[in-house]
Amino acid sequence: MSDRQQQFINRSVRQLAWRNLWRHKTRSWLTLSAIAITTLLLVFMLSFQFGTYDTMKQQNLSLMSGFAQVQNPEFAERPNLQNGFTIGKNWTAILDQQSQLKHYSFRAQSFAILSNLSDSKNRAVQIIGVQPQREKSLSSLSQNISAGNYFTDQNQVMPIVLGKQLADALELKIGDQLQLLGQDAYGSLAVELFTLVGTFDLNISELNSQLAQIRLSDFQQLFAYQNKAQQLVLKTDKLEQMDKLAKPLFQKLEQDAYPQNLRWRDWKDLQPGLYQTIQMDIASAFLWYSALLLIVVLIVLNTLYMSILERHNEFALLHALGMHPSQISRMLSFEMLLLISLGLLLGWLLSVIVSAYFMQVGITFPGMEELFAQFGISGTLYPQLSLMSLGFVPLVFLLSWFLMAFMVRFRIAKIKPLTSRQL
Structure with a gap:
């Protein structure tokens, strides 16, 4: 045919x-x-x-954890000041060179007791040291300020931002002073007066009642944590971009931080639930x-x-x-x-x-x-x-x-x- x-x-x-x-x-x-x-x-x-x-x-x-983090391998199990890392001298330059990496920030955290000046109210809270300017584009917490502001005055001495329920429990209002009592990286007392500049409301009662943020520079000074952090929080425009960026970026950070031991944690590891x-x-x-x-x-x-x-x-x-x-x-x-x-x-x-x-x-x-x-x-x-x-x-x-x-x-x-x- x-x-x-x-x-x-x-x-x-x-x-x-x-x-x-x-x-x-x-x-x-x-x-x-x-x-x-x-x-x-x-x-x-x-x-x-x-x-x-x-x-x-x-x-x-986008609320807190970011799309990925670089941490000390022991930090996930024991999130204390001993399980941090020294920030590499070229890390900022390396991170700024990544075109797909839109936002990043260093953080450090510890537990402390906050009390008002009359010492009539006190609460055990988690203190997080943040880089305010970077956090504004990285975390949605700064967009949920219910009163005051989010570290807008860079010349403010020892400012602090609290969850709305925490501020209410301590009977504090914007402009009031409060005392922080904690323990630094060497086991000594860390005591300082802070001024309340803002409160946030995340509609999550656990965070509103247990979380406080201060500037990372103040945290490093107060807790004897010079040039150190516990988390490098990373975020791209789309979550899929982070998977492609992870391996080459982590290799560069590891090389600059040698001989420190670091760990890359993606969003599945950060938020397993x-x-x-x-x-x-x-x-x-x-x-x-x-x-x-x-x-x-x-x-x-x-x-x-x-x-x-x-x-x-x-x-x-x-x-x-x-x-x-x-x-x-x-x-x-x-x-x-x-x-x-x-x-x-x-x-x-x-x-x-x-x-x-x-x-x-x-x-x-x-x-x-x-x-x-x-x-x-x-x-x-x-x-x-x-x-x-x-x-x-x-x-x-x-x-x-x-x-x-x-x-x-x-x-x-x-x-x-x-x-x-x-x-």
């Missing part, structure tokens, strides 16, 4: 498939609609779910999505298979007229592919339009702010289109089409030409 004859046969098979598809318009439209609605729902639900995960990671990690929650939710969600998709796929395949059984005599007649069984099976496979592709395309377009709209305006859940705040996220969530959300449903339907095409080929191979007696 020449190439020209083969092209003619293929074109004829495609034309027959397209015409056969619309011989039963109601059935075709119902099947097409089922595929389109399933695609719309699942693509949007997956986009919303992945968008929720992205929001949880971005906002939760968040990571495990996301993984469990993904597993359970895909179980439900797969069950729903399987039901729809079986319904669609059953409809298509029943239509093939109804057309037995038609196929036998085509065989008698000279059409080879392989050509008949190709025609049927193309019919199914057209129907599935049209349904997927329609559902795909609708899901992209709906997802794109909510990506702009977001989805708000009134009354859920306090629950979401426990995970460090706001009450408005945004879907996020991804290859996974866009490709999961089409992949399953295309795999189902391959299965159906194999069944059709096996079924058509048994068809015998229609005889005059059968007519």
Whole structure:
């Protein structure tokens, strides 16, 4: 058979498939609609779910921990002043050279007792020494100041920022002085008077009642921690960029800090609870999505298979007229592919339009702010289109089409030409 004859046969098979598809318009439209609605729902639900995960990671990690940290290997288990590191002399230059690294900051922390001047109220709190100018772009804590300011006066002597509940418990207001009593890196007493310049409200009671921040320079002076820190907190524009940046950046920092022993901790290590929650939710969600998709796929395949059984005599007649069984099976496979592709395309377009709209305006859940705040996220969530959300449903339907095409080929191979007696 020449190439020209083969092209003619293929074109004829495609034309027959397209015409056969619309011989039963109601059935075709119902099947097409089922595929389109399933695609719309699942693509949007997956986009919303992945968008929720992205929001949880971005906002939760932006609160305090950052996307990654460099620490002493012992700091995670024993976060004390002895498990810190000396800041490398070239670290700032190395970090500034990284184009993808938008924000970074050094921190140090310890525990101390804060009390008002009358000594009528005192609390054991966590004191964190920060670099205020860098923290403003790194942590969302500085954006949640409920009163006062966040270290705006660089000439202020010993300023301190407290959680709102902590300030209330100590009966302090902006401008009041308070006393800090702690222990420095050598075991000596660390005592100093601080002035309250601001309070923050994170909607997380544990942080509001137990956290205080001072300048890193004041921390180093007070706790005998000169040129030392416990955390180098890092953040990029997108979380994925940090994974690419991690290895080369850490190697440079290690070389400059030699012979110190350092450890790189990514967000999964910093927030294992968040990571495990996301993984469990993904597993359970895909179980439900797969069950729903399987039901729809079986319904669609059953409809298509029943239509093939109804057309037995038609196929036998085509065989008698000279059409080879392989050509008949190709025609049927193309019919199914057209129907599935049209349904997927329609559902795909609708899901992209709906997802794109909510990506702009977001989805708000009134009354859920306090629950979401426990995970460090706001009450408005945004879907996020991804290859996974866009490709999961089409992949399953295309795999189902391959299965159906194999069944059709096996079924058509048994068809015998229609005889005059059968007519």
